[in-house]
Amino acid sequence: MSRRSGASPVPPPGPLRTLALATLANTVGSGLWVAAAALYLTRVVGLDPARVGLALTVAGLVGLTASVPLGRLADRRDPRTVRAVVQVLQAGVAASYLLVDSFAVLLVVAAADALLVSGNLAVRAALVAAVGGPDGRVHAFATLRAVANVGIAVGAGLAGIALAADTPTAYRLLVVGNAATYLVSAALIRRLPAYPPGRPTGEAPRRAVRRPLRDGPFLAVSAASAVVSLHHVVLTLVVPLWVVNATDAPPVTVSAVLLVNTVLTVLLAVRLSRGARDAVSAARTMRRAGLVLAAAMPLWAATAGLPTPAAVALLLVTTVGYTLGDLWHGTAGAGLAYDLADPAAVGAYQGVDGLLAGLARAVGPAVLTWALLGLGPPGWVVLGAFFAATGLAVPALVRHALARTGGGCSRIGT
Template identity: 30%
Template sequence: MTQDIGRTERRAVRRLLGASFVDFLGSGLFLAFSAVYFTGVVGLAAGQVGLGMSIAGAAAIAAAIPLGRAADRYGVRRALVLVHALRAAGTAAYAFVGDWWGYLVVVTIITVADQIATALTQAYVAEIVEGNSRVRVLASYRTVINLAISIGGPLGGLLAGTGLFRTIILANAAAYLLVTAAFATLPQSVRTEEPAPVRRGLGVLRDLRLLSLACVDGVLQLWQPILNLAFPLWLAQATTLPNGLLGVLYAINTVLALVFQALIARHITSLRAARRYQPVAAAFAAAACLLFWYAAQSIPLALFCAALVMLTAAELIAVPAAWTLSYAFSPDDQRGEYLAAFGMGRSVSRYVLGPILITGMLQLVGGWTWGVLALLFAAAGIIAPLTIRNADVTRSATS
């Protein structure tokens, strides 16, 4: 992954990956018991927790472009240091939340910081490496994330049994401070670049070609709420399979992502490849939806396994395709703003389409939800290559 970049870049990449491992080890640990903590310790109702997350998600979408624009102006690395410091402070504040309003403030701060951190990390990678190496570095970054979460999740579940929730949360906040310190010592940029001029007005929102790309990607990124929401709800609602199988089934996704993400990403580092592979990702996702639907009628365990393989294949293709496209259509002096705007499609999938379309429709129309999702993926697969072909690349990109 790093053999085709220089020594300074390799050092920066290794430190970025190390900091990211600590970061998502903590995230996995907290997510494993967060619902129990907020409902059982803080005393919030499940509906209050969900409402707070939805409001926080809307705030993250609204804040994405202004924060990306500020990062372009003042420096991506500086922005990342601030973002991770906010995450550390917000996580520590969770230990002292006592009511819904306090929870809402803290979850909003953390969600906004989490969402912009993804775009800014991608922008920072673009500053320290060039060309095809960017997608390869991000593939390694995502592999590290999956490994860290796969360790942090079970560990968090075990630690939750001790009942020391606030102690664990404060330890997690301390880990985020280490991440902040690591980003503070990373180079500002290997290449010298002029600071972006002050920008006002709609900016990237006038760029309809980028927004159309973000919309298509938003549909393809529905794999995430399907994996985290729809699949476990459907297993519990429509089959007699024990809920204990969820961990085993999730392991299919985790193992495949760890083994194959970097390998697949190597083949999707050009605009031409992204255009070719996005419909493939859509086809895999549509097939997964149909298998989930049919699983309620016949051989559920085998079909759930097959569906998760298909869904993971869609994930492992759609994610690097999104990286390649977002880099190719982002001007160098507006990279933070453009990458943040492109990421809004993913945020809408996670916070709007996922909870409303998937969970709501599963309750109202049951299995037909999978048919609707399959049609959405099929439409995205048809539209994706047309959208890319009709857009002008804003900077040099391999094709």
């Protein structure tokens, strides 16, 4: 697929539009489930909230183990077919939440769900690379991210109808709706052309394929990106708690913060993807992301003790800056993960990249709630310095990775 210069999140007719529609269907289901999962499992199934949290945490850690194997499978088979099959399996698992009646059953279902979700992310990354091609995969990634935000917002809005009804039947309909969206997504994915595995153009016939778990330079860059990705936990978990417990801003400000982030992501994700087409430009973009995110942390902390209007205004303005850093990090991370991967093992490399990001997401809530809510403003300042230092280190790490493969790196420092 040729690279598009436009900034619209709506792609032209073709494979990317089909994949975007599949993503939209998939993420509408995600919005339905995310909005209703906790209430369904506690109010309808009757499980204790602490046990629900424990089951989902254990399942999430188990799920990380599927990322690399399914990524490798996508390298060896048509990623379109692999993803369609995974999504059909996800439909079955999503529907099986209707059978949950105990902690043990929840643990089994949630683990199966997490395994498929984690593996699907690696397969999706391989499919995006196949659809976008070397010149268009970062643009495709950004397009799908914008579409995903629309889908989640629509799903969460539809879930609000069931939440307002607050009946067991309404919650069960959300479970069924989530399962159905997986089937719609799978059907759309099957409309894509086949992408059979093959040796990339120009590759030596007998060249040994690098293994991502033994590729130290790649692991270092991916780990740095995973560290910066902790900002997602800050936005979705810590900022809401900070607003309610440490500022005079009304609780509804949390919704306003998330809405600003969602709207800007839809509007700017494609436009801001232009600066991360290869490892050299992506390294510079990651450095920029780290510095911008670093600046946002103490600004959020400064909202404590401000009068209500000033606190609300600073929260929203900081969210605008944060979102720019968020989008630069997302496109830079994708550019680095694709461009530093072995072309013959893109899926496996995306699986490892997703594994490291998943580990960061697993430890992030406990560490960041302690550091930011427990330590207060000093904790925010330390986290900001951590983001800045990591972002500044990425260009050097990328230079080392490119030197290993003979890639150019002369412009990283400019």
